[in-house]
Amino acid sequence: MSLIVQKFGGTSVGTVERIQSVAEKVGKFRAEGHDIVVVVSAMSGETNRLIDLAKQISNKPNPREMDVLVSTGEQVTIALLSMALEERGLEARSYTGAQVKILTDNAYTKARIREIDNDNIRADLAAGRVVVVAGFQGVDEQGNITTLGRGGSDTTAVAIAAALKADECQIYTDVDGVYTTDPRVVEKARRLDRITFEEMLEMASLGSKVLQIRAVEFAGKFNVPLRVLHSFQEGPGTLISLEEQTEMETPSIAGIAFNRDEAKLTVVGVPDSPGVASQILAPIGDSNIEVDVIVQNVGEDGKTDLTFTVNRNDLAKAEAVLQGIAKNIGAEQVKTDAKIVKVSLVGVGMRSHAGIASKMFKILAAEGINIQMITTSEIKISVVVDEKYLELAVRALHDGFELDKEPA
Known part of the structure; x- marks a missing residue:
C-alpha cells in the first residue's frame, strides 16, 4: 500500500462545498488502497481577514501573537475536512502543527522546520485513519506557536512526506501542472x-509562482517526488523528481520564467580600485536588500560603472543607501531604472547542448530587443530587457526553441 501526502491550498478549501469536494477526492484515493495524509491551508481570504483584524488593534502587532492569531485559520479547515471525511464513512483525525509536533525555530512569522515527530501520524495511518494536518504552522522548543510564512503549507506537506518517506507528495492548486511558460x-x-528539482527550483526563483521555493528545496534535499495537480480537474499533472529523462529525450530547455518585479541601479564613475564593489554592495546587503544580477564595466581612466538589480519594491530604499555611498567613495552619480524585467531560459539539457545562449541572443536581436544585462548558470540563462518587450521576448523565445512541441 502506497503512502501519499496531499496538500490543498486556500482556493481548494475556500468554501464548504469545496471542502466537500476535497473530501470526495481523498475518499477516492482511500478507496484505491492508499494511505493518505492531507495538509490544508486556511480557507481563501481567511489569513488576510485575520491580519486585517490585527492591524485594527495595532500598527506593529507582536510577532508571537500574530502567529497565534493567523494559525487559527488552518485549525478551522482541518476540523471541517475531518468532519466531511467522517460523513463519508472515513475515519479521520485532525492535527494542528503543535499537536503533530512540527518543531521549528523561534523566528515568528517565518519559522523554519527543524524536525517532525511522526509517531501519532503513523499510529493513525496504521489504524486506517486519514490524517488531516494544518499547514503553515509549527511549534518551537518552548511550545510557542510559529508560522512558516506565506506559502508555508507547501513546505509543511513536503516536510511531512519526507518524514514519513511517502511515495509521493501531491500539491493541488489552481493550475493543472507546470508549464513551459x-x-x-x-x-x-x-x-x-x-x-527535475533543479529546473523547478530555478523556475521558482526566477518568477514562476507555481510552488514555494522552500518546498522545492526541501523536496530536492530529501528526494520527495512532487506532483502538481489541479484541484478541480482530473489529469496527470507534472511530476517533479530527481530523475532526468534519458539523454536522447532530454530537451535543452524545460521552460521560460520571467520576473516583472525587477529594478536596476547604476553607480556611475566609481573609482576602479580593489574593494570598491564591496563598499557598494555590503551596505545594500546590510539593509536586507537582495541583489540579483551584477555587472561591472571595464575600467577606463581609473573609473568604472557598477550596475545591479533588486526587487522593484526595494528600489527607493536601495537608492537612498547608494546616494550616501556614492558620495563617500567619490562616484559621479546614481542612476535608477524601474522599467526592466528579467527573462530566463531554464533546462538541465543546457549542460550537454552547446549554442543555447547564441540562439537566445539571435532570437531577441531579430525582434529588435536590446539585452541590458546577462547572467548564467549551468542550467539557466537570464537576460534583463526593457519591460515593454517582456511578452514579445517570451513568445519569440518560446517559438524559437519550439517549446510547444513534445520532445522527440
Whole structure:
C-alpha cells in the first residue's frame, strides 16, 4: 500500500462545498488502497481577514501573537475536512502543527522546520485513519506557536512526506501542472509531464509562482517526488523528481520564467580600485536588500560603472543607501531604472547542448530587443530587457526553441 501526502491550498478549501469536494477526492484515493495524509491551508481570504483584524488593534502587532492569531485559520479547515471525511464513512483525525509536533525555530512569522515527530501520524495511518494536518504552522522548543510564512503549507506537506518517506507528495492548486511558460502570456505553452528539482527550483526563483521555493528545496534535499495537480480537474499533472529523462529525450530547455518585479541601479564613475564593489554592495546587503544580477564595466581612466538589480519594491530604499555611498567613495552619480524585467531560459539539457545562449541572443536581436544585462548558470540563462518587450521576448523565445512541441 502506497503512502501519499496531499496538500490543498486556500482556493481548494475556500468554501464548504469545496471542502466537500476535497473530501470526495481523498475518499477516492482511500478507496484505491492508499494511505493518505492531507495538509490544508486556511480557507481563501481567511489569513488576510485575520491580519486585517490585527492591524485594527495595532500598527506593529507582536510577532508571537500574530502567529497565534493567523494559525487559527488552518485549525478551522482541518476540523471541517475531518468532519466531511467522517460523513463519508472515513475515519479521520485532525492535527494542528503543535499537536503533530512540527518543531521549528523561534523566528515568528517565518519559522523554519527543524524536525517532525511522526509517531501519532503513523499510529493513525496504521489504524486506517486519514490524517488531516494544518499547514503553515509549527511549534518551537518552548511550545510557542510559529508560522512558516506565506506559502508555508507547501513546505509543511513536503516536510511531512519526507518524514514519513511517502511515495509521493501531491500539491493541488489552481493550475493543472507546470508549464513551459505562463499560459496567459503564451497560449501555446505546454504542460510538462515531468521536470527535475533543479529546473523547478530555478523556475521558482526566477518568477514562476507555481510552488514555494522552500518546498522545492526541501523536496530536492530529501528526494520527495512532487506532483502538481489541479484541484478541480482530473489529469496527470507534472511530476517533479530527481530523475532526468534519458539523454536522447532530454530537451535543452524545460521552460521560460520571467520576473516583472525587477529594478536596476547604476553607480556611475566609481573609482576602479580593489574593494570598491564591496563598499557598494555590503551596505545594500546590510539593509536586507537582495541583489540579483551584477555587472561591472571595464575600467577606463581609473573609473568604472557598477550596475545591479533588486526587487522593484526595494528600489527607493536601495537608492537612498547608494546616494550616501556614492558620495563617500567619490562616484559621479546614481542612476535608477524601474522599467526592466528579467527573462530566463531554464533546462538541465543546457549542460550537454552547446549554442543555447547564441540562439537566445539571435532570437531577441531579430525582434529588435536590446539585452541590458546577462547572467548564467549551468542550467539557466537570464537576460534583463526593457519591460515593454517582456511578452514579445517570451513568445519569440518560446517559438524559437519550439517549446510547444513534445520532445522527440
